[in-house]
Amino acid sequence: MTSAVMVEEKVVYERPESLADVATHYCPGCTHGIAHRIVAEVLDELGVRDRTIGVSPVGCAVLAYKYFNTDGAEAAHGRAPAMATGIKRVMPDHVVFTYQGDGDLAAIGIAEIIHAATRGENITTIFVNNAIYGMTGGQMAPTTLIGQETTSSPGGRSQTLTGFPVRMAELMAGITGSAYIARRSLHNVKEINTAKRAIKTAFLAQLNGLGFSMVELLSTCPTNWKVSPAEALAWVESDMVPYYPLGDYKVAEEVKPLMKRR
Amino acid sequence: MxxxxxxxxxxxxxxxxxxxxxxxxxxxxxxxxxxxxxxxxxxxxxxxxxxxxxxxxxxxxxxxxxxxxxxxxxxxxxxxxxxxxxxxxxxxxxxxxxxxxxxxxxxxxxxxxxxxxxxxxxxxxxxxxxxxxxxxxxxxxxxxxxxxxxxxxxxxxxxxxxxxxxxxxxxxxxxxxxxxxxxxxxxxxxxxxxxxxxxxxxxxxxxxxxxxxxxxxxxxxxxxxxxxxxxxxxEQRSTENMTKDARLVVVGYGTAGRIAETAVKQARREGMQVGLFRPITLWPFPEQRLSALTDHVEALLVVEMNAGQMVEDVKLAAGGQIPVEFYGRTGGVVPVPEEIYDAIVESYEKLA
The missing domain is CATH 3.40.50.970 (Thiamin diphosphate (ThDP)-binding fold, Pyr/PP domains)
Structure with a gap:
């Protein structure tokens, strides 16, 4: 007689409920997938998936509404914060977030994002900064670094011709209506975990009605940077982080207890 | 209320x-x-x-x-x-x-x-x-x-x-x-x-x-x-006044239509068989009703506060059956009833 050995299996990793069970269109090595996942994990942990409405941008994340297992809308280029404002004002008990890239948020939509913050609009913005226009094939973004080669800054971005990369987290932190503004990076596991905590704080700020919150995520674009995924991660750390320092840029007094609670 | x-x-x-x-x-x-x-x-x-x-x-x-x-x-x-x-x-x-x-x-x-x-x-x-x-x-x-x-x-x-x-x-x-x-x-x-x-x-x-x-x-x-x-x-909507026996119908909407109505009434007092057609829906344009009017109306006069825009829809509705005249003022000038009356007289005199 043989005795059966029961081995208890423990789930250590699974798809968050807030992430749809579909393949994404993102390129290999792109960190959009990581950003989606940690946002979805936060929505799960806060138990708000079924009352969340996401607003997608124009850009690489244009189809984000297919990847989040929440209600979603697709905004015009740069207008996601205005659209989110319209939604939040008539659905104040719902969780409303925008997910935007650097062309969408920092170029064509800079008015909408700044005024959403000046109104203290009680929404959360996930801002993916990969220093390039990905969807249109690698043109210069407002966040492209000086000297960075793109298809519309041949020979590298020139400060004489195009000025300087915009630091959005610093800009948004200067706005009184901003409750929580942070910049994080997705270039290694430690930073990803830190980024997730910031995203949770941002959504908690919204759930507590404290005003506008935004987490800027330094992200990769190996396809348009024309490097390998590993090289892309290394470039974020070596070149992006020095110009875009990581950290909390605005933490309203009422937000501080939310950060301690975890 | x-x-x-x-x-x-x-x-x-x-x-x-x-x-x-x-x-x-x-x-x-x-x-x-x-x-x-x-x-x-x-x-x-x-x-x-x-x-x-x-x-x-x-x-x-x-x-x-x-x-x-x-x-x-x-x-x-x-x-x-x-x-x-x-x-x-x-x-x-x-x-x-x-x-x-x-x-x-x-x-x-x-x-x-x-x-x-x-x-x-x-x-x-x-x-x-x-x-x-x-x-x-x-x-x-x-x-x-x-x-x-x-x-x-x-x-x-x-x-x-x-x-x-x-x-x-x-x-x-x-x-x-x-x-x-x-x-x-x-x-x-x-x-x-x-x-x-x-x-x-x-x-x-x-x-x-x-x-x-x-x-x-x-x-x-x-x-x-x-x-x-x-x-x-x-959903086509329009209103009309004195079109039943009209030989000439003035077409105008909004403020222009309202001013035109005064001019049309003046023309009636002067013995001219003139009516007013006022579109209420601009899209869909009330082409069904306007087109029906071309059965007995001999000409249309479009009055707008622009250089002639709705007149294109009127011409489409008229389908080349009857002449379509136009009178308009631009730049924020609001026409007075007298000048529309003069335009009515001019169009009316062209009728056979």
Whole structure:
């Protein structure tokens, strides 16, 4: 007689409920997938998936509404914060977030994002900064670094011709209506975990009605940077982080207890 | 309800409140600003949403967002602001979410001026944004009619899940007239099943105007066009006066139609068989009724406060059966009845 050995299996990793069970269109090595996942994990942990409405941008994340297992809308280029404002004002008990890239948020939509913050609009913005226009094939973004080669800054971005990369987290932190503004990076596991905590704080700020919150995520674009995924991660750390320092840029007094609670 | 003396802009705003508008997003621009000002007071006191946006671009996208939740929502602006909203109109039309937009037209092109005009007929009836669609366009000619059409605008928007314009001009927006407001409608408590309300116990609802595959986007267009066909066949509205025995019919809408009516009555007193046809829907243009009139009418005279825009629709409706004359003033000049009367005499003398 043989005795059966029961081995208890423990789930250590699974798809968050807030992430749809579909393949994404993102390129290999792109960190959009990581950003989606940690946002979805936060929505799960806060138990708000079924009352969340996401607003997608124009850009690489244009189809984000297919990847989040929440209600979603697709905004015009740069207008996601205005659209989110319209939604939040008539659905104040719902969780409303925008997910935007650097062309969408920092170029064509800079008015909408700044005024959403000046109104203290009680929404959360996930801002993916990969220093390039990905969807249109690698043109210069407002966040492209000086000297960075793109298809519309041949020979590298020139400060004489195009000025300087915009630091959005610093800009948004200067706005009184901003409750929580942070910049994080997705270039290694430690930073990803830190980024997730910031995203949770941002959504908690919204759930507590404290005003506008935004987490800027330094992200990769190996396809348009024309490097390998590993090289892309290394470039974020070596070149992006020095110009875009990581950290909390605005933490309203009422937000501080939310950060301690975890 | 008692009759009150009201400014057109204020009447439009209060009529929308009575029709159950739950959110207003707008930006100041003359000559519609009183509408926004009225909303800034009324909406918060009723616990409804009001935001003065940073631009017309933002306000129409706020409208788009709120419309996605199935609430009654509106904005108002004037010609240059309507130009800025074109992007949002297109997304709203493709996404098939209902909303109402008031356009109190002013003189153009460019910054133009703030005088009354009908120079944006093409803009609202033809090309309210890129892509291939028409919005429903309602054109009142008095404060009372503006009040009545605001309620209809919200009903049409909901019925067809479509973008509805109420177009006035600076004169109608600014003048005071007695009008009777409708009773306050209760706000709706239920949201439509397509609305973004949170995926609670159901699959996620998505509202988008993106469709990457050409055949799939053609299917979206087919659905939209089928809806517009129904609207075109069933929602044409117009009013007419003294057309039964008319040899010449003057065609004008809004303020121009109203001034033309005075001139038509003068012509009748002078023994001319003249009538008035006033479109109330600019899209769908009331081609069925106007076309029927060509059976006995010998000529049409179109009067507009522009260089000749609706005249193209009149010619299409007339189908080359009878001559179509035009008289217009531009730049914010409002024609007086005497000059329209002179144009009537000139057209009437050409009749065989």
């Amino acid at each position: 008692p009759v009150e003396l009201m400014k057109g802009n204020t009447a439009l705003a209060e009529a929308a409140v009575r029709a159950g508008v739950e959110a207003f997003f707008g930006y100041p621009i003359t000559p519609q600003t009183e509408l926004l000002e009225h909303m800034s007071k009324r909406m918060p006191e009723l616990g409804r949403a009001f935001v003065q946006a940073e631009s017309e671009v933002a306000s129409i996208n706020m409208v788009y967002g709120a419309a996605c939740t199935g609430t009654r929502v509106m904005t108002s602006s004037s010609s240059p602001g309507i130009s800025l909203m074109q992007e949002g109109f297109s997304y709203i039309a493709c996404s098939e979410v209902p909303c109402v937009v008031v356009d109190v037209m002013r003189g153009g092109p460019g910054l133009g001026n703030i005088q009354p005009s009908q120079s944006d007929y093409f803009q609202v009836t033809r090309s309210a944004g890129h892509g291939d669609y028409h919005a429903i366009v309602l054109a009142p000619s008095s404060v009372q009619e503006a009040v009545d059409l605001m309620g209809d605008a919200f009903d049409l928007a909901d019925q067809y899940r479509h973008l509805v314009f109420v177009v006035a001009d600076g004169l109608l927006g600014q003048m005071m007239e007695p009008a009777e407001l409708p009773p306050m409608q209760p706000l709706r408590t239920e949201r439509p099943d397509w609305a973004l309300t949170g995926a609670n116990g159901r699959d996620p609802n998505i509202i988008t105007s993106l469709e990457l595959s050409a055949p799939a986007l053609e299917a979206v267009n087919d659905r939209l066009q089928a809806k517009l066909k129904v609207i075109r066949e069933t």
